[in-house]
Amino acid sequence: MTKLREPGSHHEALQQSLAMLGDAGAEAATGKSSGHLRACSNPDETREVLYVDAVQLSAAIAKAGGTPPLLTHLRLACERVQPMSAPAPADPRALLLDCVEAVGDLSGAFRQAMADGSVCARERQQMRALVADLRKRSDELWAALEDPQEERIAMLAAEQRAAIDVVHNMSVAGIRRETQLKRERARRISLQARLAEKGKGR
Known part of the structure; x- marks a missing residue:
C-alpha cells in the first residue's frame, strides 16, 4: 500500500515527480537509484532529496512538457511566506470624475491665460503641471479598467517560464559537469592502462 504524503508537502511533490518520470527516467535524470529517491519522498525517513x-x-x-511538481511546491511555499497580495481595485467611476475635474481645471487655466492673447512663462508652467496631473489620473483610470485576473495569470505564467528556464540552465550546467567528470575518469583509466602496459614490457 502506498504511504500517504501530506498534501502540499515536498514529500508529495517528490512522489508525484517520480510517478511522472518513472524509475528509469528518475534514475537517468539524477544518477541516483529509484529506491533512494523514493526513500527521500518518505516523511518517516531521515533522508531528504538534495x-x-x-x-x-x-x-x-x-x-518532457510537464509541469514540475517540485517547482509548483516551491512557488506556493514562497507565496505562503510572502503572499502576492494586490491592493483593492480603485472605483473606475470615481477615477473618471477625477479626470473630468482635471480637464475642467486645465480648461479654466487655459482660458484665463489666453484672455490677453498671450501666455507667459508662469502660465505655461501652470498648464504643464495641470496636463501632468490629467495624465496621471488618466493612467490610473486605464489601470483600473484592466482585468486583474488576466494580469495575475500572465504574471504567474511569466514566473513559471522563468523558473523553468533557470532549472533548464542549471540542468545543462550539471550535465556538462557530469560529462567533464566522465571524460576525466576515462583519461585516468586510459593513463593507468598505458602505465600498466609499460610495466609489463619491462
Missing part, C-alpha cells in the same frame, strides 16, 4: 536532484527531476519533467 536540491540538485530536485532540479534535475524538474528539468526532466519540464523537458
Whole structure:
C-alpha cells in the first residue's frame, strides 16, 4: 500500500515527480537509484532529496512538457511566506470624475491665460503641471479598467517560464559537469592502462 504524503508537502511533490518520470527516467535524470529517491519522498525517513536532484527531476519533467511538481511546491511555499497580495481595485467611476475635474481645471487655466492673447512663462508652467496631473489620473483610470485576473495569470505564467528556464540552465550546467567528470575518469583509466602496459614490457 502506498504511504500517504501530506498534501502540499515536498514529500508529495517528490512522489508525484517520480510517478511522472518513472524509475528509469528518475534514475537517468539524477544518477541516483529509484529506491533512494523514493526513500527521500518518505516523511518517516531521515533522508531528504538534495536540491540538485530536485532540479534535475524538474528539468526532466519540464523537458518532457510537464509541469514540475517540485517547482509548483516551491512557488506556493514562497507565496505562503510572502503572499502576492494586490491592493483593492480603485472605483473606475470615481477615477473618471477625477479626470473630468482635471480637464475642467486645465480648461479654466487655459482660458484665463489666453484672455490677453498671450501666455507667459508662469502660465505655461501652470498648464504643464495641470496636463501632468490629467495624465496621471488618466493612467490610473486605464489601470483600473484592466482585468486583474488576466494580469495575475500572465504574471504567474511569466514566473513559471522563468523558473523553468533557470532549472533548464542549471540542468545543462550539471550535465556538462557530469560529462567533464566522465571524460576525466576515462583519461585516468586510459593513463593507468598505458602505465600498466609499460610495466609489463619491462
